[in-house]
Amino acid sequence: FDRATPGLGTWLVLIASWLFAISTMISWSYYGEQGMVYLLGEWSVLPYKVVYCLLIIVATLGFITTDAELDNLTALGTGVMLWANIPIMVIFGAVAMRAYHEYMGRLKRGEMDPPHDAPSIEDVVGGRDVEE
Known part of the structure; x- marks a missing residue:
């Protein structure tokens, strides 16, 4: 620069x-x-x-005086986060994948389509996009 x-x-x-x-x-x-x-x-x-x-x-x-010390500190922080999150991923991974597959199925079947057209930007800005 x-x-x-x-x-x-x-x-x-x-x-x-x-x-x-x-x-x-x-x-x-x-x-x-x-x-x-x-x-x-x-x-x-x-x-x-x-x-x-x-x-x-x-x-x-x-x-922290060198980049190696900073790298060691960040690696330690990453390791701590891994130890905290890996058991959670193992426990809840199946639940998350089940929800993902359910979502993808609904998306493919067309069940995710909105029931109405999106309002125009003028209606949104003017506050007329809310159904009463």
């Missing part, structure tokens, strides 16, 4: 990367928080937020 826009390209990539990192941390925090509420209840939100913030601080304090 710096070759095409000298002086601006470096800053553009830096700002875009920073915004992507911040938005990723916010969304992962939210999804993790919702998972904790589902699994353990509302009381688990504060401890989750504290641990999440502490882990962000640890990650940014310079303990």
Whole structure:
């Protein structure tokens, strides 16, 4: 980017990367928080937020100094997620495949077609797309 826009390209990539990192941390925090509420209840939100913030601080304090250390940390996180999700996939895989085959069957039989035509964009924008 710096070759095409000298002086601006470096800053553009830096700002875009920073915004992507911040938005990723916010969304992962939210999804993790919702998972904790589902699994353990509302009381688990504060401890989750504290641990999440502490882990962000640890990650940014310079303990990770090389790309190999970062790769090891991400591999560890992936491994933890695999251990958590593989038993769930084994347990619920048959249920998911049964639902998939049922859905595909209904789709092939034409049972998924909408009962009416889609409204025009003018009706949607004007609020006239709702049946009364």
